[in-house]
Structure formats: structure tokens, C-alpha cells
Amino acid sequence: MRTKNRLTAKGIAAAAPGKYCDGGGLWFVKRPDGGGQWVLRFTIHGRRREMGLGPYPGVSLADARRKAEEANAKGRENVDPIKDRERQRKEAVRNLHLFEDVARDAFESRKAELKRDGKARRWFSPLELHVLPKLGKTPVSEIDQMDIRDTLAPIWHTKAETARKAMDRIGICLKHAAALNLNVNLDATDKAKALLGKRRHKAQHIPAMSWQEVPDFYQSLNDGSISHLALRLLILTGMRSEPIRFIREDQISGDVWTIPEDGVKGRLDTTREFRVPLSPEALRVIEQARAFERNGYLFPSSGKKSAVISDNTMRKVMKSRGLDAVPHGFRSSLRVWLADCTDAPHQVAETIIAHSIGSAVVKAYLRTDFLEQRRALTNRWADFVTGKSSGEVVKLVVGQ
Structure with a gap:
């Protein structure tokens, strides 16, 4: 009897349930329902193993x-075919990771590093708007500098910051993909920059009102609406729009407003939270805003999509x-x-x-937020x- 190729296609189709040897370690296991399974038996490194080769038919x-x-x-090369197949399967899975995933x-x-756990999705939006539509379905291992260049070329000069x-x-x-043990080209972005060239971008300052014009504008914000009150508080404190919009009743203690760390842009000091001294005028504005308070927010949104007023309201x-x-210009x-x-x-x-002022070393030793000095000035x-006063030069006197 032949030692190999003992079976025939017609024979296994008509065979009764049971185990049949084709030779060379290949076995066919027939089930009562007519289906079956192919199994290879072999010895590797002195160990007897069985390897499934797929279902019949x-x-x-x-x-x-x-x-x-x-x-x-x-096996003849002393390579375990089961382990080798698993290795190939894992490699195939790695190579099929899409850039979007x-x-x-x-x-x-990275959410923990972002403001409010990245709920505003500002970190993700450049990818979502300009990258994923073109590269999202591409396996990350296949992305090279040419792909990146072609993706960003339309906005490289027209929307330089984006x-x-x-x-x-x-x-x-x-x-991140490399940390997942995926095979990626970490130099692709640097090479893409070289292909795209230097961006034609001229920095533009945020439009701001001169300080001499601020009093008249401040006085005109007099209708007691949420938008007017929010603008008044922004002008008085010099804070950015976001912490103003998200200010909560429980952040205010006496004449100090403490902005939590996820509302502060950058790391200002060793505590990360930022204390804002509130002038009597700022406290008056806050008292008026309490009439609109909802769920702890002093400037709540009238809609359902957001808890607070939008960046566009002011x-x-x-x-x-x-x-x-x-509004951001009032900081200037x-x-x-x-x-x-x-x-x-x-x-x-x-x-x-x-x-933020100074290096990390300077901040480590400069353990003050100048609260009283800032209070006198604000x-x-x-x-x-x-x-109540003119724009004449004043001397800084702490405690006034």
C-alpha cells in the first residue's frame, strides 16, 4: 500500500464517519454530518504535535x-510549523492595523493630559478633519512620507498652523503604533516636512482693543445679559475665554477664584491650579451672573448641546x-x-x-503666585x- 496520497477525493466524499490516513502525517476526520477536518501529525524537537489544516469541504x-x-x-528545518503559523498570523494582524484605529x-x-479629558476633541480635530478622510483606512505600517505629503499639501501653506x-x-x-510593536516608519513625518518645504506663513497677532478704548466698551456692556456679564468678567480678570465660560460657583471662595488644573493652559506653577484675585467690580459681576446659574455654572448655555455658553457667544x-x-485680545x-x-x-x-514664566527649574524654586501683588494691580x-481712575502711571503697592 502506498505510504502517501492514499486517499481520493471521491473516496473521502463517500467515506463513513471516522479517521482516515492519507500518509505523511496527514489525516482526515469525517463527521456524521458529511463535513470533516484535516489534521497533520508530526514530531518536532522530540515532541508529538497535531496541527489543524482546515475544514472539509x-x-x-x-x-x-x-x-x-x-x-x-x-519541520525538516527544525521550525515548529504551528508556532510559525501563529507568528505569521500575529504579523498579519499587526500590519492590518488601520491608521484610524x-x-x-x-x-x-492622551486624554488624561488634555483639558477636561479631551471632551472638546480639539486635539483630535486636525486628524479628524484633514488626515483620517485620506489615510484613515490605510494600514499604519504602509504609511510613508509620500502619503503624509499628499495628505497635508492642500493646507500646508493656506492653513499653516492647522x-x-x-x-x-x-x-x-x-x-504610539511603534509602542504597540507595529512596524512603522518613525522618520516619515520629518521626511514629509522636507518634501513639503517651509511653510509660507506670517504670524498674525490676535486683534485687540487698545487699553485706552476699553473703559468705553466696558461701560457699554450694560444690559445684564449672560454675554455682557461674561465679557465684563473676562476684561476684569484677563483670563482666557474657556475658564470664563466654565466658571462654577464652587470655584469661588471669598474674593479668590481658583481655576482647576484642567482649565489652565500650560503649567503655571507647582500646584497647577491657578488662583485669580477678584476685584470688588468682578465680585459684583459674579453676583449678577448668579441669577443665571444652572448646575453650578454661572454662564450656562440656553441650548442642550453644551453646559455653558459657546466660545462664539462673546x-x-x-x-x-x-x-x-x-475677546481674547483683552488679555493684550x-x-x-x-x-x-x-x-x-x-x-x-x-x-x-x-x-507660564521661566524654566521648569525656575518654577520649582519660585513657589509663589504673586496673589497680593496681582490683587493690587487688578x-x-x-x-x-x-x-474710577485715569490711565496715569501708578506704583505697585502690595496690600492696597
């Missing part, structure tokens, strides 16, 4: 013999008056007033508008914008 006799021969060839996993991993952020996010995603007030200046108005009309030290002036700023 999905895998034909010819296919089973081919698979058995390939596995036996591996890696990007979303990278975003999830393109920079998108390129940065792509680099982070590739590093901007609309200024735009409706034909002003080029925007305050900072220039501090430079022109006070002798505030640089570190104190920068801290007033919540700018009180004088409040007097100026409400018309």
Missing part, C-alpha cells in the same frame, strides 16, 4: 496535501458692533496697560494673564475700566 484534499507539505518542510487609541491614551498640528499628531500616532457681541477686536489690552501705566515686575504682569485695572 472548504479545504479540498489537494489543498490539505499542499498545506501538509509546507508544514513538513518547516491607531489614531483613536492614541487619543484615548497643518503643523496635523503633522504633529501624525508623528504622535506613529510613535465674540458675536463684538462682531455685531463692527469691531475687529476679539491688559498686558499693555500694565506695561504702560504701572511699574509691575515682568513676572507679576505675566502671571496676571496666566502666562483692582487698579478694574478702577480704570469702570472710569
Whole structure:
């Protein structure tokens, strides 16, 4: 009797349930329902093993013999065909990771570092808008500098800052993929930058109102609406729009407003939270805003999509008056007033508008947030914008 190829296609189709040897370690196991399973028995490193080669009739006799021969060839080279198949399967899975999946996993991993756990999705939006529509369904292992160049070329010069952020996010995603043991080209972003060339981008300052014009504008915000009150508080404190919009009743204690760490842009000090001294005028504005309080927020949204007013609410007030200046510009108005009309030290002036100052080493040793110095200056700023004092130069006297 032949030692190999003992079975025939017609024979296994008509065979009764049971086990049949084709030779060379290949066995056919027939089930009562007419289906079956191909099994290869072999010895590797002195160990007896069985390897499934697939179901019958999905895998034909010819296919089973081919698979058995390939596995036996591996065995003759002292390579375990079962482990080798598993290795190939894992490699195939790794290579099939799509960029979209890696990007979303990278975003999830970084949420703890982002404001409010990244709920606003600002970190992810450059990818979502400009990268995923083109590269999302591409296996991450196949992405190279040409793909990245072609993806970002349309916005590289016209939307330079967005393109920079998108390129940065792509680099982070590739590093994340590498950490997952995926085979990626970590130099792809640098090479893509070289292909795209230097961005034609001229930095533009945020439009701001001169400090001399602020008092008249402040006085015009007099209808007691949420948007007017929010703008008044933004002008008085010099804070960014986001912490103003998300201010809560429980963040205010006496005449100090403590912005939690996830509402602070950058790391201002060793505590990360940021204390804002509130002038009597700021406290008056907050008292008026309490009439609108909902779920703890002083400036709640009238809609259902967001808990607080949108970033555009205050901007609309200024735009409706034909002003080029925007709410964020009042931080510049305050900072220039501090430079022109006070002798505030640089570190104190920068801290007033919540700018990070100094290196990590400097911050480690400079363990103060200049609260009282800032209080004296913001009180004088409040007097100026409400018309209680002129713009003449004032001396910084702590405790006033």
C-alpha cells in the first residue's frame, strides 16, 4: 500500500464517519454530518504535535496535501510549523492595523493630559478633519512620507498652523503604533516636512482693543445679559475665554477664584491650579451672573448641546458692533496697560494673564503666585475700566 496520497477525493466524499490516513502525517476526520477536518501529525524537537489544516469541504484534499507539505518542510528545518503559523498570523494582524484605529487609541491614551479629558476633541480635530478622510483606512505600517505629503499639501501653506498640528499628531500616532510593536516608519513625518518645504506663513497677532478704548466698551456692556456679564468678567480678570465660560460657583471662595488644573493652559506653577484675585467690580459681576446659574455654572448655555455658553457667544457681541477686536485680545489690552501705566515686575504682569514664566527649574524654586501683588494691580485695572481712575502711571503697592 502506498505510504502517501492514499486517499481520493471521491473516496473521502463517500467515506463513513471516522479517521482516515492519507500518509505523511496527514489525516482526515469525517463527521456524521458529511463535513470533516484535516489534521497533520508530526514530531518536532522530540515532541508529538497535531496541527489543524482546515475544514472539509472548504479545504479540498489537494489543498490539505499542499498545506501538509509546507508544514513538513518547516519541520525538516527544525521550525515548529504551528508556532510559525501563529507568528505569521500575529504579523498579519499587526500590519492590518488601520491608521484610524491607531489614531483613536492614541487619543484615548492622551486624554488624561488634555483639558477636561479631551471632551472638546480639539486635539483630535486636525486628524479628524484633514488626515483620517485620506489615510484613515490605510494600514499604519504602509504609511510613508509620500502619503503624509499628499495628505497635508492642500493646507500646508493656506492653513499653516492647522497643518503643523496635523503633522504633529501624525508623528504622535506613529510613535504610539511603534509602542504597540507595529512596524512603522518613525522618520516619515520629518521626511514629509522636507518634501513639503517651509511653510509660507506670517504670524498674525490676535486683534485687540487698545487699553485706552476699553473703559468705553466696558461701560457699554450694560444690559445684564449672560454675554455682557461674561465679557465684563473676562476684561476684569484677563483670563482666557474657556475658564470664563466654565466658571462654577464652587470655584469661588471669598474674593479668590481658583481655576482647576484642567482649565489652565500650560503649567503655571507647582500646584497647577491657578488662583485669580477678584476685584470688588468682578465680585459684583459674579453676583449678577448668579441669577443665571444652572448646575453650578454661572454662564450656562440656553441650548442642550453644551453646559455653558459657546466660545462664539462673546465674540458675536463684538462682531455685531463692527469691531475687529476679539475677546481674547483683552488679555493684550491688559498686558499693555500694565506695561504702560504701572511699574509691575515682568513676572507679576505675566502671571496676571496666566502666562507660564521661566524654566521648569525656575518654577520649582519660585513657589509663589504673586496673589497680593496681582490683587493690587487688578483692582487698579478694574478702577480704570469702570472710569474710577485715569490711565496715569501708578506704583505697585502690595496690600492696597
